[in-house]
Amino acid sequence: MDHFMNPRNVGEIPDADGIGQVGNPVCGDIMKMYLKIKDNVITDVKFKTFGCGAAVATSSMATELIMGKTLEEALEISNKTVAEALNGLPPIKMHCSNLAEQAIKAAIDDYKKKNESSK
């Protein structure tokens, strides 16, 4: 509940190295994640979410979990890890935590693509 009322890391990073957006407004959930990456380590992360309370809380928790992690470590974070960190989510809300996992993956993918093309 605290992660819903006082979500951490809300906002955006104007010069982000990787941006990932998943979900769509039709299902009522969109998550956009911004990553700042230096030497393979996530140095800053911000998010914006359109969605229910659980979507906001999982976004917030996911950003805390990946902060300071290497990309490999961040990719290992699953929807279960996020839900467990929040002390569990009701079954109907588990899809919200999938969104957090997918948003991290999408943002890292974006970063990798940008890096490859600049090489």
Place this chain on the structure above:
Amino acid sequence: MKNIYLDHAATTSVKPEVLETMLPYFTEKYGNASSIYSLGRENKKAIDDAREKVAKALNAQPKEIFFTSGGTEADNWALEGIAFANQTKGKHIITTNIEHHAILHTCKFLEKQGFEVTYVPVDNKGIVHVEDIEKAIRPDTILISIMFANNEIGTIQPIKEIGVLAKEKGIYFHTDAVQAIGNIPIDVKDMNIDMLSLSGHKFYGPKGVGVLYIRDGVRISPMLHGGAQERGKRASTENVAGIVGLGKAIELATENIEEYNTKLMKIRDRAIRKILEKIPYSRLNGEEKNRLPGNVNISFEFIEGESILLMLDMKGICASSGSACTSGSLDPSHVLLAIGLPHEIAHGSLRLTFGEENTDSDLDYLLETLPPIIEKLRAMSPLYDTFIKNGRI
């Protein structure tokens, strides 16, 4: 902390004078109303008194009032009872696409049993047009079921006109009046209503008790099979305390209806005006005037309804939404989609339903609390972000 209840369409509290009439029936007046001794006979009398009160409130005869376990049972009974008793005449039913699930899911069940159902669409204000119902009528149509007033957006249907049409065509007409009772004066004779569902807990009566009015002469199968209660049409030992409470509640609700309505409409109209004024990118769902006196339903673009509800709850305000997450499915409200709202806007809707105990200062508190919540959620919404930067989503 404050506790402001703005969800009277969900349920209401039992009025103290209603509770008082009910209490003896849990203890000293525990008799079974079917028993021959006075402990039973007196309870039979109490049930009949309640039946008379309901009949009076609807301008019906007492023998046309059947007590049920609630609005859902009454809706199920009306549809299934008519369908099964009249299937030799036809297997077609007409309803709308904004009914309560107690009607829509019963229609789905009947479709599986070989009945056909036409779901007449409503306009963008949530009103069903009589011409559209007339067009849907077929030689094998046996029932028209249209809700009196919508539970989400509060729109009131042209029930009297539909009643005239159904009578002219010789088709049974049922109305789900669960939200309307105590808010709109109802006269089943004048409105040509053959069957009407209502539920005790929507007008300061108890939960677990409702009524199906069945006009004398309507051909309908029983709902529950068993004893001879409710003239053999609805078996089961009567919920005496509940029935007595419903009787008292409907008496109070219909006797003060005008005064109650005037008070609610004043709060409602101010709520609508102020919210739309204070919060940009918001819109009213349903009609401005032709709506239940206590109902406000507003969509806020770029944000999601459940988040609004959780934040209002933190501030002590109980409200409801047409959001997916509150209903346990991923789809937003079928009513908001039926009036043409796009999915993402239907997700961001808030329903406030005012009632008896609400005051102007409750509304003042809401008007202080709501705008910062909407602003906070928009600040974290990627949709709002995109809209501000690009002028569209």
